[in-house]
Amino acid sequence: EPMVSKQWFVKMEPLAKPAIECVEKGETRFLPDRFGKAYMNWMRNTRDWCISRQLWWGHRIPAWYCPDCGKVIVSMDDPTHCDHCGCANLAQDEDVLDTWFSSALWPFSTLGWPKQTEDLSYFFPTNTLVTGYDIIGFWVSRMIFSSLENMGQVPFDTVVIHGLVRDALGRKMSKSLGNGVDPLEIIDQYGADALRFSLVMGISPGNDTRFSTEKVEMARNFANKVWNASRFVLMNLDGEETLEGKQLLLPDQWILTKYNEAVAQISAYFEDADYGLAAQKIYDFIWSEFCDWYIELAKGGLLGEDMERKAAVRAVLQHVLSGLLRLLHPFMPFLTEEVYKNLPGKQNASCMLADWPQVNDAYTFAAQSAQMEGIMEMIRAIRNIRANMNVQPSMRARLMVKANDGWQDAIAGAEIYFARMAGVSALEMLSADQKIEEKTVSAVCQTGEFFIPLGELVDFAKEKARLTKERNNVANEIARAEGKLNNQGFLSKAPANLVAAEKEKLEKNKQMLISLDARIAELG
Numbered sequence: 001e002p003m004v005s006k007q008w009f010v011k012m013e014p015l016a017k018p019a020i021e022c023v024e025k026g027e028t029r030f031l032p033d034r035f036g037k038a039y040m041n042w043m044r045n046t047r048d049w050c051i052s053r054q055l056w057w058g059h060r061i062p063a064w065y066c067p068d069c070g071k072v073i074v075s076m077d078d079p080t081h082c083d084h085c086g087c088a089n090l091a092q093d094e095d096v097l098d099t100w101f102s103s104a105l106w107p108f109s110t111l112g113w114p115k116q117t118e119d120l121s122y123f124f125p126t127n128t129l130v131t132g133y134d135i136i137g138f139w140v141s142r143m144i145f146s147s148l149e150n151m152g153q154v155p156f157d158t159v160v161i162h163g164l165v166r167d168a169l170g171r172k173m174s175k176s177l178g179n180g181v182d183p184l185e186i187i188d189q190y191g192a193d194a195l196r197f198s199l200v201m202g203i204s205p206g207n208d209t210r211f212s213t214e215k216v217e218m219a220r221n222f223a224n225k226v227w228n229a230s231r232f233v234l235m236n237l238d239g240e241e242t243l244e245g246k247q248l249l250l251p252d253q254w255i256l257t258k259y260n261e262a263v264a265q266i267s268a269y270f271e272d273a274d275y276g277l278a279a280q281k282i283y284d285f286i287w288s289e290f291c292d293w294y295i296e297l298a299k300g301g302l303l304g305e306d307m308e309r310k311a312a313v314r315a316v317l318q319h320v321l322s323g324l325l326r327l328l329h330p331f332m333p334f335l336t337e338e339v340y341k342n343l344p345g346k347q348n349a350s351c352m353l354a355d356w357p358q359v360n361d362a363y364t365f366a367a368q369s370a371q372m373e374g375i376m377e378m379i380r381a382i383r384n385i386r387a388n389m390n391v392q393p394s395m396r397a398r399l400m401v402k403a404n405d406g407w408q409d410a411i412a413g414a415e416i417y418f419a420r421m422a423g424v425s426a427l428e429m430l431s432a433d434q435k436i437e438e439k440t441v442s443a444v445c446q447t448g449e450f451f452i453p454l455g456e457l458v459d460f461a462k463e464k465a466r467l468t469k470e471r472n473n474v475a476n477e478i479a480r481a482e483g484k485l486n487n488q489g490f491l492s493k494a495p496a497n498l499v500a501a502e503k504e505k506l507e508k509n510k511q512m513l514i515s516l517d518a519r520i521a522e523l524g
Helices: 013-024 034-044 099-104 118-123 133-151 183-190 192-198 213-236 250-271 275-303 307-328 333-340 366-388 408-412 415-422 460-485 488-493 496-523
Strands: 029-031 063-065 072-074 126-132 156-162 397-403 424-429 440-445 448-453
Touching (some): 013 034, 034 133, 133 156, 183 192, 192 213, 213 307, 213 333, 250 366, 275 415, 307 333, 366 448, 415 424, 460 488
Parallel strands (some): 029 156, 126 156
Antiparallel strands (some): 397 448, 440 448
């Protein structure tokens, strides 16, 4: 049954009004903006706040009762006697303050308030609060009106709201469900950086995320990629190198341009508190553009005999790696700190204290970057052809190109990149009307049309035998499926989804048979 008892309340109307005005005026803003509406709804519909709690822990309510005259004394300092009757046998209220009342004082009480300490004057107010949407009313609103009441200022100018980490089924983690995850166990298995990165990447601001070990494994693999790429760069550096005075080739100009774009985008995402997109961008840039492309393209220069070319490649690698470590540091602080201090000239430096990377327009080469993108498109197309034909990596073949206007010089100068990245043995530039007598495979890109002699990719006899065997297997499968689907007994008894799956499989095999027949016909 309800038990009537006396409780202490905070009158909210005079506190809520300035707390509403500070957000309306923009003195405190919410990111994402939609959570400002949740705050305003809470504050405009607030009721007087009961702050009495019957617990064994917490801040004791600062109220004392006189047993002689019954006076209630509320005081900042512990009273020694009743100021009405002089009784010295005062009893303090046994209730404690609501936990959120104590937490609401956090922005200034932790800095020495009510004393005017050096820390209080320096650190209050602060800039950014990061918290979950589930405690906007419980904590954020109460910090704001408590600071306005006690300090006369808002406690922070920006409130960044994130979602909740739920279990794999989308449920909130709780002790009653027993679905919590011990972060120390995950850290022991995958590392703190991997756990940290997995909880950020791919998450839109303010939305919940589901925890899964697959995401942590992905982040661990990315950390390994960064570590291995960093080791490769550090092993090939020879002291501190700068970009000044270096002769930059097309791949260098491309990666520096893409690096400047990455710095601009990631910085903008940080300003908007869109950390998920920032993490995704740096993941894509490091894994694909830096590791899969530039490092592979740079190996030719590092292994060659041209010392000026070596110096240029080393300078580019050092410049980009240094910036990437700083961009990645908020997400993977341990890994980046360890690598950064091993960079030339950074032995006594800290990545955490280094300057945030800035866009340098002197190293943005839009036209050259576009040319490199065209050459990369050709390399991808050649790789796809080789993959579709099951060509062995050791097999090399000539590349014949009919270049579109404006691409002749760029393609002709990229022979070394085709050789290294696409298994090209020689590059032959053709005129637009030049005829090709031999059998080839071809593809069309923005740069033009290219051809690869078929005989240099495959052994005709072996490839024809392999394709014929595969064709016969597909034909047998088609015959089996047609026989099954023409059987009325099967159609009448089998579930509808099984019949549909058989029909779908039959259609795919028929399309495959057409492709195989065409490939065999090409071989003659």
